[in-house]
Amino acid sequence: MQSANEWPLFEIFIRARSGIDHKHVGSVHASDAQLALEHARDVYTRRLEGVSIWVVRSSDIVASDPADAEELFEPARDKIYRHPTFYDIPEEVKTL
Amino acid sequence: MSELAGTTSAVGSDAPTEARFRYVLRLADTSLILAQRLGEWIGKAPALEEELGLANTALDLLGQARLFLSYATELEGRGRSEDELAFLRDQSAYLNFALVEQPNGDFAQSIVRQFLVDAYLLELYEALQHSADARLAEIAAKAVKEARYHARYSAGWLIRLGDGTEESHMRSQRALDTLWPFVRELFDADELDTQMAEAKVAPSLDAIERLWSVRVDEVLRQAMLKRPTTTPFKWYGKRGEHSEHLGYLLADFQYMQRAYPGASW
Numbered sequence: 456m457q458s459a460n461e462w463p464l465f466e467i468f469i470r471a472r473s474g475i476d477h478k479h480v481g482s483v484h485a486s487d488a489q490l491a492l493e494h495a496r497d498v499y500t501r502r503l504e505g506v507s508i509w510v511v512r513s514s515d516i517v518a519s520d521p522a523d524a525e526e527l528f529e530p531a532r533d534k535i536y537r538h539p540t541f542y543d544i545p546e547e548v549k550t551l
Numbered sequence: 552m553s554e555l556a557g558t559t560s561a562v563g564s565d566a567p568t569e570a571r572f573r574y575v576l577r578l579a580d581t582s583l584i585l586a587q588r589l590g591e592w593i594g595k596a597p598a599l600e601e602e603l604g605l606a607n608t609a610l611d612l613l614g615q616a617r618l619f620l621s622y623a624t625e626l627e628g629r630g631r632s633e634d635e636l637a638f639l640r641d642q643s644a645y646l647n648f649a650l651v652e653q654p655n656g657d658f659a660q661s662i663v664r665q666f667l668v669d670a671y672l673l674e675l676y677e678a679l680q681h682s683a684d685a686r687l688a689e690i691a692a693k694a695v696k697e698a699r700y701h702a703r704y705s706a707g708w709l710i711r712l713g714d715g716t717e718e719s720h721m722r723s724q725r726a727l728d729t730l731w732p733f734v735r736e737l738f739d740a741d742e743l744d745t746q747m748a749e750a751k752v753a754p755s756l757d758a759i760e761r762l763w764s765v766r767v768d769e770v771l772r773q774a775m776l777k778r779p780t781t782t783p784f785k786w787y788g789k790r791g792e793h794s795e796h797l798g799y800l801l802a803d804f805q806y807m808q809r810a811y812p813g814a815s816w
Contacts, residue, residue, distance in 0.1 A: 462598070483600045486711060493704055494600035497607050 464513040465491035467498075469505035477509050488512070566750035571684065572626040573646065574747050576636075577789050579619030580647035583637060584797070585668060586612035587804050588655060597658055604704060608665070611697040618690045634815070638808035642791075642798050649788035650733035652797040659712050659719065660726035666705035666770065667730060671737050673698040674762040678754035687752065706770045713774025724776050731779040736786045738763075743789075 462484040468477035480499050485491035491510040500508070519527060531537070566574075589609035596602035620633045627636075651668055655661045676698050679691035712723040738760040740748070747753035771778050786794065807814060 484598060485600065490707065490711070493707065494604065496700075497604040498600055501603075501607065 462486050465495070465510045466513050466516060467491075467495040468509040468511070469495075469499055470507040470509075471505055473506060477507065480504075482513060483510075485510075566684075566747060566752050568626050568628075570743060570746055571752060572623055573743055574753065575619050575623045575626060575687070577646040577648075577743075579616050579623055579636075580645045581651055581668070581672075582612040582619065583616035584645065584647040584800065585651040585665075586610070586616060587800060588651065588653075589661075589665075591655055592661065601658075605661075608701050608704065611694075611701065615690070615694045615697070618693070622686050622690070634808065638805050642793055642801055644791060645793065645797065645801070646789050646791060647797075648733070648736055649786035649792075649794050649797075650730065650736065652788065652794060652800055653730060653733060654796055656726060656729075657722055659722035660729065662705055662708045662712060663723060663726040664730055665701070666709045667734055667767070669698060669702040669705045670763050670766045670770075671759070673702045674759045674766070675754070678759065682753065683751035702766075709770055709776075710774045713771070713776040720775065723774065727771075727776055728779050732782045732784045733786055735781060735784070736788060739785060741787070741790065 463486075464482050465485055465488065466482050467480050469480045470477045483491055483494040483498055485494050488510055492508055495508050495510055499505070586609045589605050589612070592605045593602060596605055616637070617633060620636050623636060624631055624633055648668075650664060653660075653664055655664075673695070676691040676695035680688050680695060682688040682691065709723060712719040714720070738756045740756045744753065744756055748755045768778060786792065788794075788797075
């Protein structure tokens with residue numbers, strides 16, 4: 456995966472402000488998780504982008520294979536009734 | 552420029568203005584020269600992430616230098632601007648510690664230099680927040696947050712290098728031995744330091760040294776590095792007596808203002 460003298464890769468997730476989800480913003484190389492956090496701070500929060508950082512070793516992320524997209528996602532395509540768009544929403548309900 | 556400039560006047564202290572000017576200049580120049588040194592890593596750092604980290608620290612230090620310089624121009628009261636102070640003094644008029652003008656060397660040497668200074672500035676700014684000089688207290692309150700991060704960053708690296716590979720350990724111990732003689736000056740109180748401490752403008756350097764030593768010893772222990780023995784050899788960069796390295800640094804640093812006087816962004 457990576458050459459012997461290159462630091463491992465970490466994926467960076469930043470929470471823009473309290474109450475918002477952490478969002479994936481990119482990745483950094485670092486020798487360990489703590490330094491990845493500091494690199495992420497230096498690379499991705501220079502312009503007040505966030506209030507919290509998560510780092511995850513990229514190799515720890517289990518990802519779906521794009522080649523499996525057909526069997527994983529296609530079956531949902533013709534099941535539009537799963538979207539809650541067929542209900543009449545009373546006027547009084549402001550947020551749903 | 553800064554949000555802090557001009558918000559408080561230089562009241563609340565008995566120390567003569569001229570002495571305070573020189574003291575503030577020491578603080579300004581130490582940050583300024585170290586910022587310039589860190590800036591030399593741009594384009595050459597071992598990794599992109601590290602380059603941004605070093606540049607961020609450099610920019611923090613430059614910001615601190617500007618706050619101090621701008622206060623220094625007011626204390627001096629001779630109409631010299633911040634830029635004139637920063638760029639148009641001769642070598643012996645710079646009052647930074649000789650430690651910060653030492654060359655970057657390898658990454659280990661830059662990190663060791665950074666850690667020794669970060670640990671010092673952190674304790675100094677913590678204490679300066681209670682300075683009798685209200686303006687210095689304000690600047691310190693802002694700078695101490697940056698200093699906490701800097702100390703964490705450089706200590707983290709020093710531990711990784713010292714307790715890393717055989718080569719990184721060798722290089723960091725070598726850097727520590729090379730730079731240690733320049734540490735003495737940080738705590739060797741001269742007349743000005745004593746005067747500032749008596750006026751409660753600055754903390755006593757003995758107290759700072761005790762706190763610094765505890766912090767440094769703990770990091771060196773984790774880094775498996777040996778604290779060098781103190782040598783009788785002394786530098787007095789803070790009195791304008793510099794090592795041969797400062798002249799070269801200033802030639803780079805001052806080039807623009809010397810070539811294009813008054814140039815600004």
